[in-house]
Structure formats: C-alpha cells, structure tokens
Amino acid sequence: MADQQSNISRTTSPNVALGMLLLVYIFNFVDRQILAILAGPIQADLGLSDTQMGLLGGLAFALLYSTLAVPLAWVADKTSRSWVITVSLAVWSGFTALTGLAQGFWSIFLMRLGVGVGEAGGVAPSYALISDHFPSEKRARALAIYSLGIPLGSATGVIAGGYIAATVDWRLAFFVVGLSGLLIAPLFKYFVRDKAKVPAPAEQTVAPYSFMGTVHILARKRAFWLLAFGAASSSMLGYGIAFWLPSLLQRSFGLSLIDTSLFYGAILLFGGVAGVLGGGMIGDRLGKNNKAAYGLVPAAAFLLAVPLFAAGIMSGSATIAFILFLIPQALAYFWLGPVLSAVQHLVPAESRATASALFLLINNLIGIGGGIFFLGALSDSLTPIYGEDGLRYSMLYSLTFYVIAAALMALAARPLKKEWIAED
Structure with a gap:
C-alpha cells in the first residue's frame, strides 16, 4: 500500500503522459493497419478471398476487442489505468509478432483475436488518463493529439x-512490429x-467505480447514444476504407505494393494529422460557449x-485520386x-474509462x-458485375454510412447542451 501511494505521489507531467500515451496509440494502429497493406501478399500466399480477409480485418479483431474493453475499463477505473494499458500493450504486441507464424485463415483468425484481447485494455483507460491530466477547456485538443496515433500509426x-513485405517477406513485418511494441x-x-483519485461527494447518488452506476447514467443520456451510433456508422466506412483502399489502389489503379504504401x-499522414488536430481545435473553440458544436462540427465534416x-x-x-x-x-x-471529449463530460470523472469503453463497444463492434x-463481402458480390472494379463500387455505395453518421451527430447537438456535466 505504501509503495502504491509513493507511486501515485510521484506525479506525471501532463505532457509526458500525453506523449507516452500517443506512442502507445501509434503502436495500437500500426498493429491494426499492417494487415491491410499486407492483404495482397497474404491472399496470394494463403489463397484467401476478400470475404475471408474482411473477417480477419474486422470480426476476428473486433469481437473480443469490443466486448472485453468494458470489463477491462472497469478494472482500470477501480485499480490502475496505467497498469492496464501496460499489460494490454504487451499482450497485443505479442500476438502481432505471432501472426508472422500463421499458416492459414484460422491461425491468423486466432492471432487477430489475441490482438483484439490486448488492445481492448488500451484505449478507454487512455481517454480517462488524459481527462485526469487535462482541464475541460483543453480536453478536446489533448484527446485530438492522442488521436494522432490513428493517422501516425496507420x-x-x-x-x-x-516496404518490408516487398523487399523481404510479409511475415517479417509482423515480427518487427510486434517485438517493437514489447520493448x-x-x-x-x-x-x-495514475493521478490520485478524488473522493466522490457524499451526496452522490451513484456509487463511484460502479459499472451499473455508469450504465444507469448513460441510459438516460440521449447524446451518448446518438454520438455512439453516429461514430459507429462513420466507422463502418472509415475502417472499411482504411482496410480496403490499399487493395483498391493495386487492383483499379495498378500501383505496386511499395507505391501503394507510399x-x-x-x-x-497528412490528411489524418490535419483532420485530427483541426477537429480538436475547432471543437474546443466553438464548444467553449456552445456545447452543441461537439456534435455539429463532425456532422458538417462527414457531409x-x-x-x-x-x-x-x-x-x-x-x-488526381491522391489530391x-x-x-x-x-x-x-x-x-x-x-x-471523445463530449463522452468524457457525460459521466462523473471516476466513471470515464467505463463510459469510454461502452462508447467504444458500440463504435468498434x-x-x-x-x-x-x-465492404469485402459487397466487393465479392459486385465482382461478377464490375470485375476488378467490384471493390471500387463497394466503397462508392458505402458512402451512405457517412450521411447516416452526419444525421445522428447533428441530432446529438441539442441534448449535448442539456446533458453536459460541467467540472474543473
């Protein structure tokens, strides 16, 4: 107990914490995105279809990643957020390295399940740690900087x-990435x-660190559900494009593996970094006086x-496509x-990781x-009609998901103003 108190008393600089969390998040997305660029070599080597690759990139990862995130976030809220993130990083990096030994669909499927188990404990506790270290008026920007891990890691x-797959072998790429994360x-x-937890006020009606208490709070928050399902709709297309665009560039634009990667x-890198930072800064600036902006800014961007x-x-x-x-x-x-900032403000501080995990459960599953x-299954079904352009039309038709996301985000604007919990 004394060691734990001593560890907490040695406070971490907010910027140092944010920098290290960003580094871990970069590895998070390196491990996710690497399967997309290696889809071509893996399919050629193991004879897998687009539907099978879609399962490996999607369901195999998301199944345990989404569901285990909730109990692991509750453990992080109750114990140590930094320890949960550390163990999670080691687990997902280990399974990434083991993917290099895969011999077929089911062996890769099992390895991706393992990566999902590890990454389940990484993101929601990180959101909560950032919210612990940064005040409300700087939180969207801090979360945006953390979210740079998505474009940087991808x-x-x-x-x-x-590059590694084109010059050596696709298996070596998994070994290098996984072992780097372990280090x-x-x-x-x-x-x-972790920052020392602030005791809950005596008049608080929901028990601190209670999972069901957090669920009961969110059940009454219309903004949470609209934002969660809006994000999920956008992620249907966002993750789909992130996974399949490399294959589209090779099939329909005739690029080599190295040209595709560059x-x-x-x-x-350029589009993602600009978007993450721009959204965070604009959200904080407009949301300072009007919380509805936290829903309206994403809605406009999707449209x-x-x-x-x-x-x-x-x-x-x-x-032309690049531009x-x-x-x-x-x-x-x-x-x-x-x-992400808005979700943090819909629950008390001690429930942030759990609320984030519930949000991520909906978004990621x-x-x-x-x-x-x-997108992979639709590509297979459209290939008899469009040939090599089946994947192109699969992406085109799926743009509908962004329109749905925009509508849900816009609908969240009004309840956000009423349900926002002011603090700091």
Missing part, C-alpha cells in the same frame, strides 16, 4: 509493412503513473467528405476530438466488426 504500418511496454509504465501512407471521397474513388488517375482523397481523409477524422467485412 501511416507507419502501411509504409513500413509494405515499449516497460518504458510506458516507468514514465506514466501513396496511402502519405494520405493517412463535406462524401462527394470528395466519391470523386477520388471513381477517378481514373492515381495522381481528392487528402481533404476527405482529413474530414473523416474531425469527429475524434469533439466526440459495429464499425470494425461490420464495416471491413461488409
């Missing part, structure tokens, strides 16, 4: 994975510690992204800072579990 996974785990725990890596994505998908030139994809890729990330598989 771009790193695409570029590094594609980071002890460094993270050394530098990042093309898509640049889109993720603007649809025609630009459509033009890029149907373009016949890789150069067209940059802007909607940025707009697709605008929701992260505002929405539907978005990752359904989106990647849906």
